[in-house]
Amino acid sequence: MDFAHALIDWYNHHKRQLPWRETRDPYKIWLSEVIFQQTRIVQGFEYYVRFTEKFPTVHHLANAYEDEVLKLWQGLGYYSRARNLHLAAKTVVETFDGKFPDNYSDILKLKGIGPYTAAAIASIAFNQPYPVVDGNVIRVISRWFAIEEAVNSTVGRMKIEKSVQELITGHPPGTFNQAMMEFGALFCKPRKPDCESCIFNNSCLAFRQGLVGKLPVKIKNQPPKKRFFNYLVILSGNNSNQLIYLKKRPEGDIWQGLYDFPLIETKTGTDTKSLLSSFAWKAIFNGTHPLVEQVSGEFKHQLTHQHIFAKFITVKIEENSLQNADNYNIAGLQKLHDYPIPRLIEQFLTINGFL
Ligand code: SF4
Incomplete structure (x- = not known):
């Protein structure tokens, strides 16, 4: 079984049951992706529930006052995410007639949506073959391929993107992307991944070469x-x-x-x-x-x-x-x-x- 088949099989047996995984509604998938950037599931879950209850459709969000949106977001941090959600909802209503755009390049035009979120929405809601590259995916790929270039350098990033693009080809993109993120979050964790019982320990180059603790490599950012x-x-x-x-x-x-x-x-x-x-x-x-x-x-x-x-x-x-x-x-x-x-x-x- 190749990597993607084994990964999807693992995901189907081990994934957490979460409300945004039960829907193909691009609005709800978008909300979940924005809320869970920089935020753990346990911390963001209540926010997702509150947002979908108060603003069940993109029209409700577009018609809200900014203060209402920020108040609901209070405590999550990175407040530009909430302001951008609100602005993008207005664009969906005003420019796209209230219908969420159904292709990667139009999704990418919305305020606050970068390649990562656009790929998640396009693949999960519309089955388009765009790989999601978030921190979990970067960690899994850098270890499985033993990529020793810094993952926040141009060369390292390109290697990760090329590798994941190859892996996704020919597989259901939404399921593959969610499986990668879930595997990184639950199994191939930043610290102490359980390599001994990992389904990939025969093929994972980092494990075979004793590099797991060293990867992914990152260039240090400026001090705060x-x-x-x-x-x-x-x-x-x-x-x-x-x-x-x-x-x-x-x-x-x-x-x-x-x-x-x-x-x-x-x-x-x-x-x-x-x-x-x-x-x-x-x-x-x-x-x-x-x-x-x-x-x-x-x-x-x-x-x-x-x-x-x-x-x-x-x-x-x-x-x-x-x-x-x-x-x-x-x-x-x-x-x-x-x-x-x-x-x-x-x-x-x-x-x-x-x-
Ligand atoms: S063997 Fe370890 S490092 Fe490699 S993919 Fe599995 S959990 Fe991650």
């Missing part, structure tokens, strides 16, 4: 950038109607479209005294006299390419005393639940009893 956020948690109003100042995150930075607080970003960690006398502080509180109520300890929040070191300074101001209040969304504390917020902000609000 450190950023220092000094958040101003501005409160006003009275006990029965307390207000909090929120700020919508701008384009071109992390968490675009979500809400956090007025922010002073500094190049290094700064003590509160220096912050209170800084130009940025005066610019924000121009014309009012904030009363500093509390300064938090440091919150460390890790993203893939950035490490955020955040401090929260809670201040009280007189109602309507901030001159540039138009820059902010002023929310009643009981309305905070309606705003999509990054996990770091959710953590602070929860610890301090605001949520």
Whole structure:
């Protein structure tokens, strides 16, 4: 039995029963592929269920407000995925008459859909022979063929793509792609793959050559950038109607479209005294006299390419005393639940009893 036959046979006996595997609906396959990029099944499963319940068709998603979509996505991270889902749904409705495009090149034109997702949708929903190349597939292929070039180099990537294209030819592409991903996730795992009981241990070159622990090879990325956020948690109003100042995150930075607080970003960690006398502080509180109520300890929040070191300074101001209040969304504390917020902000609000 060749590699693809053996793999598909293994998949048919061992695959997990998951709702997006029971459908050929390209919209639902697309949702699942986007949700499960960078996200484990156990973490993303509830999100898939909630998205398909709230937005059962591409029309429902296209007609939603961006805040609604981001709120539902809250906690998953990589928020550009949610914004792009929303934009692409609008394109499907406006440009393709609400019918999901049924070929690889049109699917690839949709916002946020790269070759990986386009291949998954085209193969699973429309049976087109495009191989999916995700982290699981890269690991299996690099080991089975003992590819020693870095898989994130051009040469290494080309070798992987060529190899998987050869393997998929002549086999049902959707099943082959799902089988590869499942095999990488469940069996040929990054650490401690169970090679002794693997169906491929006779043919796997990495196993035969003692290279399993060394493959796949990757060129190291730049170390994450450190950023220092000094958040101003501005409160006003009275006990029965307390207000909090929120700020919508701008384009071109992390968490675009979500809400956090007025922010002073500094190049290094700064003590509160220096912050209170800084130009940025005066610019924000121009014309009012904030009363500093509390300064938090440091919150460390890790993203893939950035490490955020955040401090929260809670201040009280007189109602309507901030001159540039138009820059902010002023929310009643009981309305905070309606705003999509990054996990770091959710953590602070929860610890301090605001949520
Ligand atoms: S023998 Fe080990 S390294 Fe090779 S495919 Fe199987 S699990 Fe992966």
